[in-house]
Amino acid sequence: MRAADTDPGRFSITLRGPRLVYGETVAETELTSELDLLHAERVLVLSSARELAVRGSLLAPLGDRIVGHFTDVRRHVPQAVADAATDLARNLGVDCLLSMGGGSAVGTAKAIALTTELPIIALPTTYAGSEVTPVYGITNASTKRTGRSDLVLPRTVLLDPAMTWDLPLDLTRYSAVNALAHCVSGIFARGRSPITDLLAAEGARLLSRGLRGITESFENRGARADLTQGSYLAGTVLAHAGTSLHHTICHILGGTFDLPHAETHAAVLPAASAVLQERDPDAAERLAVVLGPSGLSTGINDLLEAVGAVARLRDLGLRKTELPRAANLLTGVGQSREMAGLSVARASQLLEEAWG
Ligand code: NAD
Numbered sequence: 001m002r003a004a005d006t007d008p009g010r011f012s013i014t015l016r017g018p019r020l021v022y023g024e025t026v027a028e029t030e031l032t033s034e035l036d037l038l039h040a041e042r043v044l045v046l047s048s049a050r051e052l053a054v055r056g057s058l059l060a061p062l063g064d065r066i067v068g069h070f071t072d073v074r075r076h077v078p079q080a081v082a083d084a085a086t087d088l089a090r091n092l093g094v095d096c097l098l099s100m101g102g103g104s105a106v107g108t109a110k111a112i113a114l115t116t117e118l119p120i121i122a123l124p125t126t127y128a129g130s131e132v133t134p135v136y137g138i139t140n141a142s143t144k145r146t147g148r149s150d151l152v153l154p155r156t157v158l159l160d161p162a163m164t165w166d167l168p169l170d171l172t173r174y175s176a177v178n179a180l181a182h183c184v185s186g187i188f189a190r191g192r193s194p195i196t197d198l199l200a201a202e203g204a205r206l207l208s209r210g211l212r213g214i215t216e217s218f219e220n221r222g223a224r225a226d227l228t229q230g231s232y233l234a235g236t237v238l239a240h241a242g243t244s245l246h247h248t249i250c251h252i253l254g255g256t257f258d259l260p261h262a263e264t265h266a267a268v269l270p271a272a273s274a275v276l277q278e279r280d281p282d283a284a285e286r287l288a289v290v291l292g293p294s295g296l297s298t299g300i301n302d303l304l305e306a307v308g309a310v311a312r313l314r315d316l317g318l319r320k321t322e323l324p325r326a327a328n329l330l331t332g333v334g335q336s337r338e339m340a341g342l343s344v345a346r347a348s349q350l351l352e353e354a355w356g
Pocket of ligand 1: 101133134163164175
């Protein structure tokens, strides 16, 4: 008999993550010294053209340490983009990658680091949280290959709430709900532990408070700080606990029906939370205490309604006639362990709720 069978509370965890430098304006004041710590002399910047235009002044003090810019960053990192960015890094002989942007910018840096082993320093401008995970994803045709490697874990993150002050309200909402989904999934994930539960609960509390704050006033800097810190905790949960049924559902629906990533999370989260809550009420209770006394699923529903982040699959392009096929896909043979035990009837009910 294994020890874990006699002691279900047993766990092991190796906490690891990038060096974190947090605070308003650290992107402006600490970038040079953090590059010094990495002995970086030839830096390639990964950033959308928009971010480069808006935040180019942050790079000015670095002078000719910046040897190139790659601006063709895209969601889910198409293989062709990964190849072009990697070729550029090799041709320029760079010794460090600086991602300045959301998950797409850091995802491109990760794709380069995977084969070149170059260090990454990240300046996040959304709440995606990818900068604290060793998870990468590269898309070939319509198939996304994901994996984990310490090679892609950034060495340093400059986490500066001021970098998100201009993030438009809609992007703010869906980016933050995405982060909240990492906390919810992590509470039920196979890799969870009391440590990740604490991080998930505090992450959800900060994200919930930040979402309400930013809805009351777009200029609310305290809310931006909450969302920034919450996204860091959510990314850390994703990195250490992994995900559960909610993410698997979003992955299958998004990939099969070409649905928008962040909005699909918002549409599925309340209904998926209800299933997770039925399976493990004790775990659900750990989050319900921070999201409201009425239970996890209702708490999430209430939050999304209060902050205007409600989404429905029917508005995202999924036809009602596709729901039976979707239910079969979610419960199909060979699906991951996270989906085990989900009946076609329960999957259909979940989809009906998320469809609206
Ligand atoms: P994104 O990086 O694609 O950015 C979305 C849009 O917002 C872009 O048009 C960008 O230019 C704009 N933008 C970014 N910051 C802005 C700002 N401060 N102000 C105004 N506009 C701004 O989107 P995202 O949600 O940050 O990242 C999504 C990607 O990250 C997906 O591909 C997802 O799969 C991936 N992701 C990966 C992980 C991981 O651990 N590997 C975790 C979460 C997300």
